[in-house]
Amino acid sequence: MIDQTHVEALYDCDVIDNHGEKIGSVKRVWLEDGTGRPMWAEVHTGLFGMKESFVPIQQGQVAGGAITVPVDKEQVKDAPSVHTSGDHMSEKEQEALYRHYGMRLPQAKTGEHDRLGGKRAPEVTLSEEKLDVGTRSVETGRVRLVKHTVTEQRDITVPVTHEEVRVVREPVRGTGTGKAFADEQAEVTLHREEPVVQKRTEAVERVRLEKDAVTEQRNVKGEVRKERVEVERDDERR
Template identity: 80%
Template sequence: MIDQTHVEALYDCDVIDNKGEKIGSVKRVWLEDGTGRPMWAEVHTGLFGMKESFVPIQQGNVAGGAITVPVTKQQVKDAPSLHTADDHMTDDEQDALYRHYGMIPQAKTGEHDRLDDAGRRAADGRHATGQRGADDRAQRTDAAEVTLSEEKLDVGTRKVESGRVRLVKHTVTEQRNITVPVTHEEVRVVREPVADGARHTGKAFADEQAEMTLHREEPVVQKRTEATERVRLEKDAVTEQRDVKGEVRKERVEVERDGDRHDERRDRR
């Protein structure tokens, strides 16, 4: 871990990432207010060393004229660019760096751990030092503070029964008209002359009769049952947007002075 004893050794020191690749060289060191602990290194990067990037050094190790940090060269390359004024880093600028590197400080201790929750904020500001600025930083001796809280809405969903759907089968009788071709036999008389000398088969001048049976087709209706289709119910999930409203409480701070009351209201961000 890096502390105040390493500050002088950090200047012009090479910065090595967690894969052993050189990131750049240290230009300035940024210290934590109140503790003076080294927090960030402003490093020359790029092809010609023209770009300046902020690298977290809280968990770095100094050895052999180089500092090894637990981040990658690509992370440093993609780090947000800061335009610090009066050698001071604002809370928003700090938050941007912490979010980028996934680092969250423990409030007021100067200790910094890697956590998954990128929503917490650092409590103290950080200032840059010059070549020998570590001994010139002002210490905050008197302070009074209150902690403000506010409620947040956590919106989720739960599954409830909205209704039931049934498939009901019933029988319906309907008439069907179908045309069916039918055949019947009809008689026709055929006359033909008897050839000379042909044998006579009947009795001459006697009464006779000849008979034949005629046939016809009639429609016959039979019923059979067969499956025509299957019907089933299936569920599809449909997502829609719903507006949810709720009341939340927020604490505000009011500054009061003896003899002359002055109100100052600010929302905690």
């Protein structure tokens, strides 16, 4: 039989029915007021352990980290719902559970059944800090296009042509056209090309500013706090 010495060992213990099937795990133990005798285990059952059912453990056996109870798994699934208030179970709720499992009601004291008090497993809540990393837009600088005029020298080679004179002699047949022994002169006009520099203005290029988004990886460091738990006993520390 289960007594007060087993209470602490029952929490999170697997509950096995009389056919060896697992019913669920113990999340709360209900004790008889006054005597402190374990009477019922509040067990999480169903898909994902979302349902809470009450299982009688007065006649259960604890072994190998599990508790075997003399009831059927289907009985537990169909057990009446219990709405506790102030960590106590009412007499009507107790009686409904006893009737469901076909158990004899305990003898009443002073005309009333003993009330049951629920005892939760001792627990602490651990917290830790998390780093939430994001980004924000900040102005890093401004870029502008500024146009100004510069003067530079250009050396360009231009082909130019000039005329030169050469003397050509030909024999004369007959009397010729000139006067003999008279002074004469003949001339030709010579020409040459000279480089002429003129300037004109024309558009050669358009320049504009565009922005591109470049993604790079940055490491962000930060200190976070987290809580740890230690189990302490009077005679040792783990």
